[in-house]
Amino acid sequence: QKEVEQNSGPLSVPEGAIASLNCTYSDRGSQSFFWYRQYSGKSPELIMFIYSNGDKEDGRFTAQLNKASQYVSLLIRDSQPSDSATYLCAVNRQSGGYNKLIFGAGTRLAVHP
């Protein structure tokens, strides 16, 4: 089992729809959860971070965390073609007494007009 799992996609949604991106993780001790957007050939850009169970909203983006189910998701409302990118879920893991971020393989989102 991978430490951080994401569906590779592509997830195809029409412009204006809600895109739902999902991520599961294996370490029950994880405390921090991050979503990054990465355009092809570019570096990851921080979109959202969440530490507590529940929802966190920022503009068109909502991060949802359920630690009991070891599940974190990202909702993108009113999806735009410019949202087309790979979305990386990152989760902290304790190993050998130190924290490190573990990235999922990413979900490719395609928003079509």
Place this chain on the structure above:
Amino acid sequence: DTEVTQTPKHLVMGMTNKKSLKCEQHMGHRAMYWYKQKAKKPPELMFVYSYEKLSINESVPSRFSPECPNSSLLNLHLHALQPEDSALYLCASSQDYIQGPTYSNQPQHFGDGTRLSIL
């Protein structure tokens, strides 16, 4: 434009060359990171500096040598690299880096990266 600046953006070097990658941030962050990202793969952690001290070396080969001259600068010195080292090298910074099971990671902000090709 990101607040973490990396130079150069592209680098082509032979296996016998010595070169350096540079990273600079002016956000007052005290933790800086080097990641390596191969095509269609997620970033992989290489090194972590906290308060200018090396905190983590993820068993990176010695042909990669990090240096943190001050809290705003991070270098990665390269020597005798192999073709499989060709990748996007990403620098990131965060407010701080705290080890321990009860602490949450601070968000990390990435630079634009250096695309490295080894001939």
